Amino acid sequence: xxxxxxxxxxxxxxxxxxxxxxxxxxxxxxxxxxxxxxxxxxxxxxxxxxxxxxxxxxxxxxxxxxxxxxxxxxxxxxxxxxxxxxxxxxxxxxxxxxxxxxxxxxxxxxxx
Numbered sequence: 001x002x003x004x005x006x007x008x009x010x011x012x013x014x015x016x017x018x019x020x021x022x023x024x025x026x027x028x029x030x031x032x033x034x035x036x037x038x039x040x041x042x043x044x045x046x047x048x049x050x051x052x053x054x055x056x057x058x059x060x061x062x063x064x065x066x067x068x069x070x071x072x073x074x075x076x077x078x079x080x081x082x083x084x085x086x087x088x089x090x091x092x093x094x095x096x097x098x099x100x101x102x103x104x105x106x107x108x109x110x111x112x
Contacts, residue, residue: 004088007036011098013080018104019045022076025083027068028097031060036087038070040100042078050075058093065096077105 022042035057043049052073060066081100085093 002090004090006086006088008084008086010084011082013082014100015080016078016102016104019047019077019079019106020102020104021074022072022081022100022102024072024101025054025070026097026099026101027056027070027095028065029058029068029093029095031062031064031066032058032089032091032093034058034087034089034091034093036085036089036093039084039086040072040076041082041084042076042080044079045077047077050078052076 022040025038025040035055037053038056039051039053041049041051052075054070056068056070058066058068083098083100
């Protein structure tokens with residue numbers, strides 16, 4: 001009835017296969033008129049758990065896909081990543097694709 005709906009959705013924790021620094025978040029979805037908060041959480045290394053929140057506008061033309069690229073903070077370093085999307089929406093933002101870009105820093109432990 002014209003009222004916003006509070007949403008919260010989180011991905012599972014994806015293993016990056018190495019200690020890595022995240023570089024960007026790419027999301028493809030149908031354009032809507034909402035703004036959401038995307039929180040990126042990393043952990044599993046000596047850097048501890050680190051999170052950063054980004055306010056992302058999903059504005060676009062209805063019926064057409066919107067591509068959103070978010071440049072991530074350099075403090076997001078870890079072995080796994082989890083993305084949470086939350087906010088109050090009036091439309092249904094249907095995510096079609098989500099990609100995390102990262103650069104491996106250290107692949108494993110070396111014992112001499």
